[in-house]
Amino acid sequence: MKTSRANTRCFSAVFSIAVLFFIILVLSGCAGRGGYAAKVSKMLGRSVCFSDTYTLVSGGRVFDSDSSLSSFRGPCVLFFLDSHVCQSCITKHSGKWDEYVRDSIGFGVRPLFVTSPLPDYSDLINETSIYDSLRFYIDASDNFVEMNDFIPAEQAFHSMLLDEEGRVLAIGNPVGNPSLVSFFRERLESSQQ
Numbered sequence: 001m002k003t004s005r006a007n008t009r010c011f012s013a014v015f016s017i018a019v020l021f022f023i024i025l026v027l028s029g030c031a032g033r034g035g036y037a038a039k040v041s042k043m044l045g046r047s048v049c050f051s052d053t054y055t056l057v058s059g060g061r062v063f064d065s066d067s068s069l070s071s072f073r074g075p076c077v078l079f080f081l082d083s084h085v086c087q088s089c090i091t092k093h094s095g096k097w098d099e100y101v102r103d104s105i106g107f108g109v110r111p112l113f114v115t116s117p118l119p120d121y122s123d124l125i126n127e128t129s130i131y132d133s134l135r136f137y138i139d140a141s142d143n144f145v146e147m148n149d150f151i152p153a154e155q156a157f158h159s160m161l162l163d164e165e166g167r168v169l170a171i172g173n174p175v176g177n178p179s180l181v182s183f184f185r186e187r188l189e190s191s192q193q
Contacts, residue, residue, distance in 0.1 A: 029076050033057075039152045043168045044161070048078060049147040050166075054114075055121075055138040060129030062121055069114075069137055075188060076112040077174060080144065080151070080158040083116040090115060093124040095131035097138050097175045103131070104181050105174065107188045117142050163191045 056066035079097070083088045094113060102113040113136045121138070128134045151157055159173035161184045167174070169187040174180040 005006075007053045018068075018086075039154075039157060039173055042150055043157065043171060046148075046150050046164075046168050047166050048151075048162060048168065050114075050137075051142070051143055051147065055140045055170065057121055057124040057136040058128050058134070058147055059132065060125050061105075066137070072112075072166060074162040074166055075109045075164055075169075076108055076162050077105070077109060078112045078114065078160050078162055079173070082145070082158065083114065083154075084155065087118055087123055088119065091127040093135055093175070094136075095127055098131055100175050104178075105184050105188075107185070109184075109188070112162075113137065114139060114144060116144070134164065139161040140174065153181075161187060163188070 014148050024054045050069035050072055052070045053067050054069055056063040056068070090113075098111050101109060109156075112132075113134075115136055115138050117140055118138060124136045124138075128136065145151070157171055159171070161170040161174075163169050169191055170180075170184055172180050174184055
């Protein structure tokens with residue numbers, strides 16, 4: 001019995017040292033990547049703004065001058081796809097992302113795809129004709145970035161969880177990441193209390 005307790009204490013001490021080492025590595029890595037933690041804290045709690053009109057691609061059709069985002073209410077996972085993301089990359093997995101977000105997070109969360117202006121909508125038209133609930137809002141005036149200047153340029157910050165009022169609760173792409181899905185659920189629960 002004494003050997004078992006000694007082994008448990010030894011394991012606990014080694015585990016604590018390993019966790020501390022991991023935290024130090026993460027924090028030092030954040031400082032080296034242009035202040036990742038500072039960028040996250042600058043975003044959290046901020047309200048995302050949408051312009052008055054977007055071009056909407058939904059149900060295999062294009063609708064000019066859709067204004068539904070100007071009165072948008074979440075919760076949602078916003079995927080902002082800027083001009084640095086190739087168009088086929090945008091559509092390649094978006095239908096699966098749509099299903100995953102709706103099925104895995106709960107709380108009525110839905111995905112919201114906002115893209116920079118695109119030269120051609122044919123891939124989006126094809127994708128939305130396959131996935132009925134999939135909608136792309138194209139920022140034809142290209143002012144999403146200007147209106148939301150607190151969102152960093154790096155792609156890692158372009159997926160985020162928004163609450164009912166459009167405020168940023170968490171940052172990251174939850175697709176295929178069960179840990180982040182759990183974190184999103186926790187953030188939603190705490191925001192509703």
